[in-house]
Amino acid sequence: MARLIVRRIAWAIPTLWLIVTISFFLMRAAPGGPFDLERPLDPIVMDNLRRIYQFDEPLWRQYLSYVAALAHGDFGPSYYWRDFSVAELFAKALPISAGLGVTALALAVVVGSAAGAFAASRARSALDVVVTATASLGVTLPNFVVAPLLQLAFGLWLKVLPVGGYAEGAPGNLVLPIVVLAAPQVAAVARLTRAAMIEALAAPASRTLRAYGLPHRVVLAHAFRAALIPLVSYLGPAAAAVMTGSVVVETMFGIPGVGRYFVEAALNRDYTLSMGAVILVATAIIVINLIVDVAYVFIDPRVRLD
């Protein structure tokens, strides 16, 4: 186990380095810069800015100093939000995004697996058809379609929830973003659980339990535990999808999280903030995949360590 973890972490470092390198040169190769305003700055001011931010040095030296700073955990200053370092911006934005994402994932696991198990326990009934059809709609509908439709329904017609805004995390403001983030994952988890559960119910183990004369409820409980195993390995992709979804959701609902910064920073040529966001997302995906893999070994003894 320790070897697996060490090896995975050892792999994570070159992966992260690759990400940093590709995104650094990609950004710098593009035309435009963070200080190109609509009205050009005074050349002297521009020269000073370039010197302070070390843009006058050769690109490879800028790259080396960026990587060196990064190795010490320093993301550098934001080029757009002067007076703020990238770390300070993330310190405010990350808890918001993480809170939304974790809640959405938890909702997806609880609601999705319950719906999937329910459908599987009554396979081919009308209820099963409803769950399956809803799930395939949920998987298909893009979040940028769901979000405005929900804003329209709950915010403008029923007037029960605010259309957008964060309001320092007031619960009402978080309901719609979480639902939009969670919806496709709820659907995916429901489909996955249903399929796994039907398979588990048809397995010899379930037949044996039934032969013992155990009540249906007990057989279902056993099958449900078996069905949760494939679910665990889906959590990695699900977390990645939630992070991607947060870009849309945070933009649409005006939530000051990392996802919204990402697009804004790219549009403003805020090199350090974009880089920081990419590194943050990549690290999160790597860590989550590692946790999922380790958890998998604990949950399913049939999985070998390598």
Add this chain to the structure above:
Amino acid sequence: MIEARRTVALASPWRRVGARFSRNLPAMVSAAALLAVALFCILGPSLSSTSYDAIFPDYVGASPSLWPHPSEAEARTALEGIARRLRARLVQVAFDGAEARVTLQASRPIDERGLAYFERSDAFGPAQVEERRDDGRTLVVAAPLRLTWMPAGADANGRDLFTRMMIAGRISLAVGVLGCTVALFIGVGYGAVSGYAGGRIDMAMMRIVDVLYALPFIFFVILLMVFFGRHFVLIFVAIGAVEWLDMARIVRGQTLSLKRQEFVAAAEALGVSPMAILVRHIAPNLLGTIAAFLALLTPRVILLESFLSFLGLGVQEPLTSLGVLVADGARHIEDAPWLLFFPAALLTLILYALNFLGDGLRDALDPRER
């Protein structure tokens, strides 16, 4: 009975695939729906009465209606505007079929050159003077109505949403096809070479794929689009470059199992070069798997494009895509919800149908997968 069994036994693999597919009702319905959407998007714009970028200032924000514009109220508003410009009063307005008959009156003789305002409005064609009275202080003018159909309403710039949806659907389908083609070539080439080479090469190539999997690719595509402008070509190159990874894995797995088959060994024994074995013997056997996977990849590619367009990073105005239209609709949900409903419905229909079609194709091509 015996006759029937013989036909099945003699049917070619592809015919059996066709038979299995045609028994799958949702997949057949989806195929028909997609065909309809494709015809709508490809032929529609040339049949439509308006162009996707034609602007009708008189109909800004017009709601969906099966009747052509201008309605009587719209025509009256347009006439009032024209009369104001001619410094005249509307005395009498009568509509008969496709023509409006207007009596204008002013304190001074009306300058007839000003009748060009009729043609300049969106509601009327060139106007004719039918009668002059009081030394030209009163004019009776006949102007044909210029009929425009906007069944899905008009957007905030007064452009016909129906035609714009056709163009958007066209872009989406084109991106689906082209993006998949890019993914197909990279993925199949990479996967087949990796699987067929085996050993260290295979391991190194698959390690690279593993590393690429860890990259937050959507974020890269966003960076790419932001920093390198919004070329139409770049969109599907970027999307294809992102989506080839799964294809490479699947093709590699299939190639690994195929190359242990006797016919490959036979070809090798006959001295056929590795490249020729790949092209002549391995690739055709991969066809079914690839086709099934492509059908499921297409909706993902279309979704990714509309996602980028939604963020404002995809195709640029006046060209449009379903993502752009949905984003536009989301901005006007309060005053013009149809701007959201229609494009969202078309996008959902395309994605839904493609998913069912893909599932059906996979079941038909690869019955073991079920």
